[in-house]
Amino acid sequence: MSALEGELIIGRVLAWATRKLECTEISRPDFEAQYLLLAVLHINTAALFLSLENKMSARQAERFGTMVGRRIQGEPLQYIVGSVEFWSKNFHLTPDVLIPRHETEFVLEQTIALLKGRFPCPKKLRLLDMGTGSGVIADVLAGELGCHVLACDISSPALAVAARNIAEHQLENRVTLVCSDLFTAIATTLKFDCIIANPPYVAEHEKQELADEVVQFEPGQALFAGDDGLDCYRRLIPESYAFLHSGGWLMLEIGASQGEAVSVMLRDAGYQNINIRSDYCRRPRFACGRKQ
Numbered sequence: 001m002s003a004l005e006g007e008l009i010i011g012r013v014l015a016w017a018t019r020k021l022e023c024t025e026i027s028r029p030d031f032e033a034q035y036l037l038l039a040v041l042h043i044n045t046a047a048l049f050l051s052l053e054n055k056m057s058a059r060q061a062e063r064f065g066t067m068v069g070r071r072i073q074g075e076p077l078q079y080i081v082g083s084v085e086f087w088s089k090n091f092h093l094t095p096d097v098l099i100p101r102h103e104t105e106f107v108l109e110q111t112i113a114l115l116k117g118r119f120p121c122p123k124k125l126r127l128l129d130m131g132t133g134s135g136v137i138a139d140v141l142a143g144e145l146g147c148h149v150l151a152c153d154i155s156s157p158a159l160a161v162a163a164r165n166i167a168e169h170q171l172e173n174r175v176t177l178v179c180s181d182l183f184t185a186i187a188t189t190l191k192f193d194c195i196i197a198n199p200p201y202v203a204e205h206e207k208q209e210l211a212d213e214v215v216q217f218e219p220g221q222a223l224f225a226g227d228d229g230l231d232c233y234r235r236l237i238p239e240s241y242a243f244l245h246s247g248g249w250l251m252l253e254i255g256a257s258q259g260e261a262v263s264v265m266l267r268d269a270g271y272q273n274i275n276i277r278s279d280y281c282r283r284p285r286f287a288c289g290r291k292q
């Protein structure tokens with residue numbers, strides 16, 4: 001940023017950052033520079049374009065320079081800014097939690113449609129979100145359906161992020177957070193109408209195919225599940241059965257190549273109405289099964 005000292009005109013600072021990011025492998029340096037600048041200035045895109053001739057403060061410029069430096073080092077934008085938009089809501093993020101993906105919005109669309117279609121009074125549903133991370137699934141379901149969600153994660157730092165999001169969206173009375181390794185800390189007397197999970201499902205050997213910024217910055221515990229990526233489903237699918245009411249559903253986000261294997265696991269664990277659905281890119285991403 002020192003090259004710009006004394007002339008902190010917003011448009012010029014933006015051009016400086018774009019040039020810096022162009023020297024990396026980032027595919028949209030202009031977009032990313034703008035994204036970071038909007039976060040520093042706390043304005044929207046329209047206001048930014050009306051402000052290009054204005055000056056920014058030295059403090060804002062310094063903060064922006066630090067953010068651009070972090071991005072050049074490969075850190076994901078969402079961790080640098082500390083938030084992400086998901087389901088048209090703003091969620092706080094730290095590197096303790098996975099950055100929520102669009103695939104999970106698809107899983108939520110399917111879940112909400114299925115629950116609304118099958119249960120006449122969604123407000124009365126009792127749901128469990130296993131592996132809540134930043135809390136996005138529990139938060140959206142509690143908000144959209146008006147029901148209660150028990151949200152679990154093995155990671156206490158992740159639960160702290162979820163707690164902040166739930167509080168910011170004023171859903172504390174509908175979402176309860178619990179630290180648990182799958183069901184180990186859940187009372188066996190509890191039963192749910194739906195258990196939903198986006199568990200870790202990447203195979204260890206796929207690590208080298210992931211973007212560096214994913215492997216380097218996102219929590220491994222949220223991503224990897226053994227040699228074939230199915231380890232978490234191997235426990236979750238049979239263990240969920242005992243925690244479902246009769247007629248209750250298990251809904252899962254799955255890796256695009258895991259439909260067949262997950263269907264077999266669901267069948268072997270006794271689920272009925274097994275269904276694998278593909279997302280808008282025609283990749284199987286959603287699996288569900290019903291307890292008889």
Ligand SMILES: C[S@@+](CC[C@H](N)C(=O)[O-])C[C@H]1O[C@@H](n2cnc3c(N)ncnc32)[C@H](O)[C@@H]1O
Pocket residue numbers: 097098099100101104130131132133134135136137152153154155158180181182198199200201221222223232
């Ligand atoms: C793929 S992330 C999903 C986060 C969030 N639900 C989302 O969709 O963005 C998986 C989450 O499962 C949690 N997790 C991994 N193993 C777990 C286990 N044995 N018990 C509970 N949670 C676990 C991780 O800490 C992580 O937050």
